[in-house]
Amino acid sequence: AQSVTQPDIHITVSEGASLELRCNYSYGATPYLFWYVQSPGQGLQLLLKYFSGDTLVQGIKGFEAEFKRSQSSFNLRKPSVHWSDAAEYFCAVGNSGGYQKVTFGTGTKLQVIP
């Protein structure tokens, strides 16, 4: 069964500092990988996705993620965090089978301090 681990429940960074959110997945074949962001009381917005090809993926709002098959990781990065980035971030893995069943991690809550 596919699964996702986000080891950091809560992260605090200063505005302007760099950010890396960790994500490890478990899936038997080549996975589909996603990062979503959720602001309080809102639905999920897709930041970026990896299906195949270049392992460094660029997303919206200046985010990027790197797929490392050997480490089963798909970490999210941003070089300089803005106060508006404060939200909860979810890593997710989708199967490449009959339909796109997506399994989410438990999320990492990002706090940005001035």
Place this chain on the structure above:
Amino acid sequence: DTGVSQDPRHKITKRGQNVTFRCDPISEHNRLYWYRQTLGQGPEFLTYFQNEAQLEKSRLLSDRFSAERPKGSFSTLEIQRTEQGDSAMYLCASSIGKAETQYFGPGTRLLVL
């Protein structure tokens, strides 16, 4: 493209009552998903439709839950005899194809008193 919409956005009900939520996917998206998200957790898959056919149901979807997508467009999720443990955010997502991204609606937050 107006995005995925859900109605209502919030619902407060008393234990034992029935509730129904509606999801309108992005037009021409033939795949529709329901998820449930409890506090401090990521969304958990509940069920999946391809057009009007319900093709997969999670074990989380007890017999008190039923979902329909009668004409392959909007979908409804009904919970009968609600319990306090049903309190959660119910999210709907749609996609246009198997390998395509799922786009999420804003969710319906249910509180069962």
